[in-house]
Amino acid sequence: MALSSGNGQQQLRKPFPVNWLLRLGWIAVLAYIVYASSRLNVSWDRLVAGLGYGGDFLSRMVPPNFSRWKLLLEGLIESLEIAVIASTLGILLSLPIGFLAARNMMPGWVSWSARALIAICRSFHPVIVAILFVKAVGFGALAGIMALVVASVGFIAKLFAEAVEEISLKQVEAVRATGASFANVIIYGVLPQVLSRFIGFSTYQLDSNLRNSTMVGIVGAGGIGGTLFAAFQRFDYDFVAAILLSIIAVIMLGEYVSGHARRVFE
Amino acid sequence: MSSTASVQRRFQRFTPRQRFVRWVVLMLSVAAITVSIRHVEVIPEFLYDAPEQLVDLLNRLWPPDLEYYPIAVHEALLETLHIATLGTVLALFLAVPVGLLAARNVTRSTTLNWLAKLILVSSRSVNSLVWALLFVAVFGPGAMAGTLAIAFRSIGFVGKLFAEAVEETQVGPIEALRATGAPRFSVLVKGYWPQVKPAFWSIALFRWDINVRESAVLGLVGAGGIGVALDASLNLFYWDRVATVLLSIFAVVILAELAVTQIRQRII
Incomplete structure (x- = not known):
């Protein structure tokens, strides 16, 4: 009895009080969704109407038509x-550009220009x-x-530069103290610390390039994308399927292979 | 003498098996690269005049036609941002339940885990442009197809990372909540959510940043946004307008990245 009366004051207080700020946040999110949906012409009617077309569309995709497998295979190989x-x-x-962009390795103006690139x-x-590039090289x-080289540099070099900035400088100094040349400092002091992460980024980018290489064909830059886009425009939905x-099978296979390759080098 | 010979052992970092596997992987990579370079179709004539064409391209791009910006670019740019944001919000709502189903410590059914993983993998394996093509075919051209494409592409990414964050939570608070007899929903909100909150917001911001970039190209297949303006200018060979569009995309992407970095430093 004494215990419960002592706690009476506290029992009135809710264990989890209402967080008005959070509720305001939810209202703001909801308001944004309504506003943006009306701006983008997203509406329930269109969704329902679309679902009808969607059913029709799916039924035309089944069964997938593999009769033009030669064209398909050519595109995939490309x-x-x-x-x-x-x-x-x-x-x-990415290796040299990443090094140039690392602020602990290079003077300021070099790393800033590499970072801008x-x-x-x-x-x-x-x-x-x-x-x-289609305009430039046909x-x-x-x-x-x-195009994919540019994308790879953007991804690998950025993460590689960050990895180089996080290394321990003790080993670098130890190698430098032996009178090693600049190249030797990099090969024996810096690279061993970042190489496994570099391989990780590279295999990840290989996956990403595989995904994107199936897409650049949409603008005429080779690969299966061109075939896909053409099939879409001719309403050959069974070939699209x-x-x-x-594409999905190749991407999954690629992820499986690159995942195993990464594990070998870890 | 013979004892010193036995002491002088050679230490090696890897076992012979590891070295062999590494060698095989290296050789296979080299083979793949060689075969690709030999087999890929590159028309040398195109390569010879590439520098000329590049100079020509730059001449056409410069100076950018800035008067085009208020006419068509500004509205399209805002539309792109809305597509990216609304798509991300939609993806977050859809990805959280799927992510919870995929997390093995929340959902104790292997079948459900497997099903959720299948949804996540198929969402990620289809490029956002392909999603856009599909949704354009279903809902007709416009921003709605783009928004849904962004959302469906992001589910896999957000759901996978969210499930991993949920699986890394500590059991302590959750067991304590269960011991008080809290219902499942309360365990989720008061036990798991505080632990995954930073990861969740960081994933959301990261994905929004990616989506801003991706939504810029969706217009090429008719799914709304700045890509429509880009496609129109490209088809009419108005390269100075293309330059305006590219500059505005560049500006928005850089601003988005700066904003994300700032918010991340403040919140997380």
């Missing part, structure tokens, strides 16, 4: 080749870069390769 070459070039370029590479979607796989299934 996509794979674009991804492999672009990743190789991207990795090779990386920022430019990163800010555009590979498909937009592919448009520019239709075909080369434009796709160059076949292409999409093969």
Whole structure:
């Protein structure tokens, strides 16, 4: 009895008081959703109408039509080749650019210009870069390769620079104290600390390049994307389904392979 | 003498098996690269005049036609931002339940875990442009297709990272809540949520940043946003307008990245 009367004051207080700020936040989110939906012409009627078309659309995709498998295979192989070459070039370029961008390795003006280059590479979607390269080097796989090289540099070099900035300088100093040259300092002092992370970024980018290499074809930069887009525009939805299934299969296979490759080098 | 010989052992970092596997992977990579370079179709004539074409391109891009900005770019840019934001919000709402189903410590059913993982993987394997193509075919061209494409592409990303964050939570607070007899929903809100909150907001911000970039290209397949203006200018060879569009995309992407960094430092 004494215990309960002592706690009477506290029992009145709710254990989890209402958080008005949080409620205001929810109302703001809701208001934004309503506002943005009306701006973008997103409405329930269109959703319902679309679902009808969606059913029709799906029924036309089934069964997938693999009769033009030669075209499909050609496109997929070209996509794979674009991804492999672009990743190789991207990795090779990212190593020096990443070093130049690391602020603990380079003087300020060098690292800032390298960082600006990386920022430019990163800010555009590979498909937009592919448009520019299609104009510069014409239709075909080369434009796709160059676009994905740009994307790879933007990703790998940025993360690599951050990894280099996080290294322990003790080992670098120890190597330098032996009178090692600059190249030796990098090879024996810096690289061993960041190489496994670099391989991680590179395999991740390989996956990402594989995904994007199936897309740059939409603007004429080679690979399966062109075939996919053409099939869409001709309403060959059963062929579209076949292409999409093969793309997904290739991407999953690629992730599986690159995941195992990464584990080997860890 | 023979004893010193046995002492001089060679130490190696990797076992012979590891070295062999590494060698095989390296050789396979080299083979893949060589075959790709040999086989890929590059038309050399195009490569010879590439520098000329590049100079020509730059001449056409510069100076950008800034008067085009108020006519068509500004509205489209705002639309792109709305597509990215609304798509991200939608994705967050859809991804949280799927992520909870995928987290093995919340959902104790292997079948449900597997089903949720399947949803997440299929969402991630389809590029946002493909999602956009599909939704344009279903809902017609416009921002709605773009928003849904962004949302469906993001579910996989957000859901996967969210499920991983949930799986890394500590059991202590959750067991304490269960011991008081708290219902499942309360355990989720008061036990798991405080632990995954920082991760959740960081994932949301990260994905929004990516979505701003991705929503800029959706217009190329007719799914609304700045890409429509880009596509229109490209098809008419108005390269100076293309330059305006590209500059505005660049500005927005940089601003979005700065905003995300600032918010992340404040909140998390």
